[in-house]
Amino acid sequence: MAPPDLTSPGGSSNSGGSPAGYGRSCTNCSRAKCKCILRAPGTSCERCHRLGKECNPIQATRKRVEKRYTSSRTAQLEEKLDDLVSILRSSQGGSIPHPRAAAHYPASTSSCEVPDNPNPQISRLDSLATAATASGPHAGYCSPSTSHNHPNYNANDAQSEPTPAEAEVYLQKFKAWLKNFPFMYISPDVTAHDLRRERPFLWLAIMTITTMSVPQMSVLKHRIRQEIAEIVVVRHEPSIDILQGVIAFLGWATMNSGPGWKPFLILFSQLAKSVTYELGLTRSPAEEQYFAICFKPWGGRHPQPKPRTLEERRALLSLWHITSMIASFIGKMDPLRWTLHMEESLETLEREKEHGQDEILATLVRIQLVTEEAHNLLVQDMMRSEESGQTPSWLHRKRLLDRLRAVRDGMTPSANASYVVQAQGYSAEVLVHSMGLFRPSMPEDQRVDAVYSCLRAVRSWYDIWFSVPLSETPSLPFHMYIQLSQTQIALYRVTTIDDPTWDKEIIRSTADLLVILDRTISRFEQMSSVYPMKTTGEDGTLFTKAAKIMKNIKASWEPELTQNLHGPPAPNSQQAAVGNSGGGSMGMAPGPAPATMPPGGPGMAAGGPAFVDPGSLDFTDLGWMTDVFGPWDFEKF
Structure with a gap:
């Protein structure tokens, strides 16, 4: 059969017809799903004309969906x-x-x-x-993170805040304090208003520890608790702002002490550790990426690891340092665990030295690493018996002293000139020399050497303590007061040691604890005129309370000390150094305070009780120290 003639008059090629538009095809073409070619207007289409069928246009009309205008999330x-x-x-x-x-x-x-x-x-x-x-x-000029409708908001809170002018003064004061514990860097051109806008909780913490009004401090301290509970616990919003604010609050914890104030060292330390874990600062970014890939495969494409900033590294190392000090001070908690990433951060800080104060922070951390190991060895040694068969702690003495010497040899001039760094070095050596000092298994010749070395380290620490100008005493961080407590109890134990081969006159002429207590009491009493704070009638400042505590310590220790020194102290020990903030010594061997660590090595301390029977003192009883300079039981005095 021959194919149809496509050029016939019925074909579409010569008809000059046009295709029907969308929705205009006839019923037959639409049903057959054929292309509908329209001829002249009013006539049938080419297909219906060729097949002799009735050409009717499709009756169905296009159903138009009403256009919906979706509002944006912001509009909703x-x-x-x-x-x-x-x-x-x-x-x-x-x-x-x-x-x-x-x-x-x-x-x-x-x-x-x-x-x-x-x-x-x-x-x-x-x-x-x-x-x-x-x-x-x-x-x-209101609270940076507390609204007026907050259930815990008090109308007096806004009145208790420092004025903008006072806030600027307090911030400048805090910038000067940072050289003693440089856990962060604040640019000189940053104002209090800028800091409040960028880091509201840090601003609140700084205002609390630097205020010159005790009533204002009480209100701000209460605000600190409310803020951290709301942000960290209720809203779960960890941030570097919260972490730095808590570090500042803990770093100068002595400035927040007062009557009726609840304990906060353990609570705030654990909250800061929690924030650090939430931010992932204890692990390297690569390690965080590994856990995200291996244990969360359903999460889709994982973000690339972010490089760790120096700000985060400073905060991490500073938190480890302060939790390590507090753990040895209280004895009821563990410090932040030292990790490989922390070691990497410490090496990065030592290498890059973005700011001059980074050298001080790195040195403090290096010394505290030795201090923590010595503290753990001392506690373990006291917790086990002589027959346990374990290595005595005093056998680690030379190794730890070599580590301290290596830190000292690597110190930069700026770190070596810091009395905070020097004090921590001497405090570390006091603790190292205390290991095994009161254990019978220690050989006699090594015991005598350890006692005298410990005494020299104690003397060097107090030389640094009394060389700090009175005007700079408020800037001393909390760990300096921890060292004061530990060093004075170490001196008490050395003074009252029952060893017939030990000449007590050497102790009295080198470091007489009674006269040291007198000098410390006098120093705290003078602070009322050097650093005057606004108080109410019944509230005293930290320094007046500290003077009362030191007087109680002296009254408790004096009978035992006098008996062990065979009578009253030497005549020169009966004088109290009043108005002397230099390095001269009353009741100590003459000599100026060392400007730098001497070649013989740094020196360090251990702890014991304050308001107990002196005969029951024990290095493992670290809870006693919470009654010395911390914010715990001031109301009893």
């Missing part, structure tokens, strides 16, 4: 906030400002702007949030 939130504002205005009698009126007063949930410095880029969403949370049109 704005609508919800509009509803909240309406509810709040109706429930509070119109005290909530209208959202459009509130837009003139910028505010945010993380910082509080000063009204005379508006932010022109604030969004309407922020304005609505302000209207929903503020109780008035002006937020003023």
